[in-house]
Amino acid sequence: MRIPLRRIAALVLAVQATVLGAAQETMKPKKQPYPPVQEPREVHFPAFEQKTLANGLRVVVIQHGETPSVTVQLLLRAGKAFDPAAKAGLASATARLLREGTATRSSQQIAQAIDSVGGTLDTYGSMDSAGASLQATSDQLDLGLDLLSDVVLHPSFPAEEVERWRRQTLNGLQVQQEDAGYLADAAFDRAVFNGHPYGLPEGGTPESVGSLTRDDLVAFHREHYVPNQAILAVVGDVKAADAFARVERVFGSWPKGKEHEVAKVETAQRGKPRIVVIDMPDAVQSEIRVGQVGIAFTDPDAFAADVYNSIVGGGPGARLYQEVRSKRGLAYGAGSGFVKGIQPGSFQASTSTKTDSTVHALEVMLDTMRELNKTPVPAPELESRKTYLSGVFPLQIETPDGIAGKVLEAMKYGLGREYIESYRGRIDAVTAEQVRSFAERRIHPESALVVVVGNASAFLPELQKKLGQTEVIPYKELDLLRADLRRPGKAEEKPAG
């Protein structure tokens, strides 16, 4: 009776976090020596076979027979990068509605078919891409491919389903509007990308969701769901020749379409910081985001960037976690990350802390970032972070889903097995000087974007004293479609206190 417990586990279980990194701690004198470490077993990415169909669809099959299961993942160039500004949420809505009816199946028939075999079929939109993914036992591959290809190739976007989606999404947005963490991320993205669709909220806003039409969805699908910019991975208990034949059968007649490029993201830095406070008077915690535009996946600095991030905020061994949580107990978690796309994505550091320590935590975050721009990383710390980045490889390829994710990521950027296999070596080659140089050239704490969602009256004077000019927006007036983030027609209000 495990499963129900797991399903609610997210809620019931308090899950742990961590502690101090050894790098900045004095080691205890050991009474016992460390026991030895054995010789590592070499591990390689599984062999894969690749084919391009006549219509341009790239297909990769990886045999992985450990459990009788199979994963199919399709990646399309159809993410929010192609959302028109006033239609934020279009890419995501198109993906979401794929499974709500096709030329030959109703929404309930699709649900019934996949549920009956205990599988899952998900369709989603993300930054550059939209995707469809299927997980099932391996005896259901034919059914799975039929369903997946049907929803991707022949969605009918029934008017009734569009309205059903609209009502549900508007209700969901109402919940998100009360979620400080969501508001912080959404406002940060909107501000950091300064109008580029990467910054639009994936799920849209009440205004954009209210105005999307069925015609919008049909047009977006026709334009962006094309095989010549799509990649399909089949991983699991299947034979390659067999899988290719089945894929050809369901996707072979998919007609080619127009190709699309993602608009350029402006990477020039502002000269000064932008500080945005979203006032939520009931909040007991402040959600803090600090960052800037980051790098593209294929940036030559990408390996140095991964090492840099692992030092500053990649997990509990990293500095932000140590400084904010472990040394000061200011938060449950603190970290950072690059989101990399076809174009440069964001670099963002984040935490959440009790209202009273808002400014303190923010200053610690900024100081941690400044420090790395000035001082080279000590050798032991660098070493431990690099071994972390390369050592995680075997864990990433344990499941069909993990393998499919890795291969699709590489293929999306025109890279192959060589990239996946050489990643560990390239990380290992990054030097302390390369990390410092990367930070100095590409990371700019002095002109960072700062977004804080919390009870502004309690920290605003201190924040303004420390960081200067601040934009304050009552959370009910946040408008993610506008550059000033504020619904038109309201003058800036000062919170009481």
Place this chain on the structure above:
Amino acid sequence: MRKRNIVWPALALAAAVPALGGAAPLKVQPPQLAAREHQLANGIKVLLHEDHSVPVVAIQVWYHVGSKNERAGRSGFAHLFEHIMFKGSENLAPGEFTEYIQSIGGRYNATTDFDRTLYFEIIPSNHLERLLWMEADRMRALDISEANFLSERDVVKEERRLRYDNPPFGRLFEVVLGNTFTRHPYKILSIGSMADLDAATIEDVRAFHSTYYVPNNATLVLAGDFDPQQALGWIEKYFSPIPKGKEIPREIPKEPDQTAERRVTEYDANTPLPVVMLNYHVPEEGHPDLYALEVASRILSDGQSSRLYRKMVYEQQIALQASGQSLTLEDPGVFFFFTILQQGHTVDEGEKSLVEEIEKLQSQPVTTEELDKAKNQLIAGQVLGRQTVNGKASDIGHFAVLLGDWRLVNQQIEKYQKVSAADVQAVARKYFRPENLTVVHMLPEAMRPSEEKK
């Protein structure tokens, strides 16, 4: 290691009533799990499952202690230890444990629930001996200093704010448990209350530790790439010197039988849409009725074709989510029906709709298609859950710790296969009775009637 904000919407899975075509039984079965069993003289139970497909190994240390073992007024201790366990031991500096695991590309975490606490790491297999030594060090000689206690208590308070006090619907589960249980410690979340966390002293914390975090209350599970003979040698070498503790106290206040329906309405600033939860007491883990209740849960809630999703979310469009599922625990748990209403719909509509589905389960047998679908979902769920060494270790450990026999892990599907439509109807009648019910309505603060406004 930021965790996603977890809110109630993550909980409800969709579900539905077929009638649109049947479900043929799957041709595959979940792989059977084999384990080698051993017990050390100090009481540690050891279970070893070999799997060499990737050079990684999952190490799990289970302590049979959870929030239900906490005394009244001292909630949150089991979870607090999750934090202190990473703060150093005789041979390990604060944070060294996690730093080491990270530096080798491993993953680690711990979870505390009502009945047990689980510490686990998944590591490249060549580091197994060293990690066993590190686990043994913190079992033998944990550093429970005042400083560690105070800093981690602050972190836990931030965790509580992050998960429960600040996000939408964050307080819901606390209200549900606090009203469904009157005496049993399941009435309090494992995170504990702010007041109890503030009142805790280092002496309380040390006493709790010396009682429950001892070899005779521990189960060690390894799954993955290792030689069992060699691993057992290391386990003997590092864990055997740890002295056995006293006998573990197992007296937990019992929940008295409920004799009349209870109703609670709460207004809450972090509840953006109205919520209804109908909560019924159900038996403890291992009880035969739970298999039919789990099948009922799948029919009600698993997938967009499930009954509650199809009716309330899809057809009536009154709900954002709707589900019925059980929280099965070592002592008698809860089966709860849950719905978040869409804007403009009332808790009365939501409750009426849920009650109709409960009555339907009681008055008519579920269809063969529904039954087959539920069983396929259970089988596929097990197949997919066993793709990782950590998933396998968790399955083995769960049955070993909570039911005393890991072999039960291989008997679950067979037990689900035996569930009939009549069984589902029978458990629905037996447990979903008004006198066994606690109704919780959570409403947005703005909906509070004006005479009640503070």
